[in-house]
Amino acid sequence: MQPLAESTPVHSRTASARSRSSVKWFLLFWILMIGLGFYAVYSYTNHLKEQVLNELSTQSQQQLTVLKTDYESRIGVLSQQVKELQSTVDTFNELLTFTKDNASNKTDNSNKLYTQLNEVRKQLAALQKEMDLLK
Numbered sequence: 001m002q003p004l005a006e007s008t009p010v011h012s013r014t015a016s017a018r019s020r021s022s023v024k025w026f027l028l029f030w031i032l033m034i035g036l037g038f039y040a041v042y043s044y045t046n047h048l049k050e051q052v053l054n055e056l057s058t059q060s061q062q063q064l065t066v067l068k069t070d071y072e073s074r075i076g077v078l079s080q081q082v083k084e085l086q087s088t089v090d091t092f093n094e095l096l097t098f099t100k101d102n103a104s105n106k107t108d109n110s111n112k113l114y115t116q117l118n119e120v121r122k123q124l125a126a127l128q129k130e131m132d133l134l135k
Contacts, residue, residue, distance in 0.1 A: 071134060078131045085124045092117045 096113045 074134055075131065078127060078134065082124065082127050082131065085120060085127060089117065089120050089124060092120060 092113060096117060099113055
């Protein structure tokens with residue numbers, strides 16, 4: 001009976017060593033799987049971040065293009081209005097000069113022209129301020 005008793009502890013040691021070895025491999029496998037999972041999540045998050053940044057960049061470029069065309073069209077309109085007001089001011093200046101040359105002490109037409117000229121100058125100054133704000 002003694003030979004059986006001696007073989008039992010050796011057999012239990014090898015089974016214990018095998019179970020320890022399989023537990024080590026099992027734990028190593030799960031640690032590796034968890035590490036790969038974290039890496040996959042990190043990579044996917046970076047990919048999504050780059051994709052969102054690219055989309056935002058594209059959208060902002062489109063909005064800037066729209067704003068630029070709107071700005072240029074407004075500048076064009078304001079420039080045209082300034083030219084029209086300048087021609088009106090020039091016309092009033094000519095009329096004022098003519099009226100001053102032909103005015104007598106009995107008429108008050110020159111004061112009316114001065115008033116109209118001042119109003120046009122105020123409008124021109126307001127348009128100039130708008131144009132400067134747009135710049």
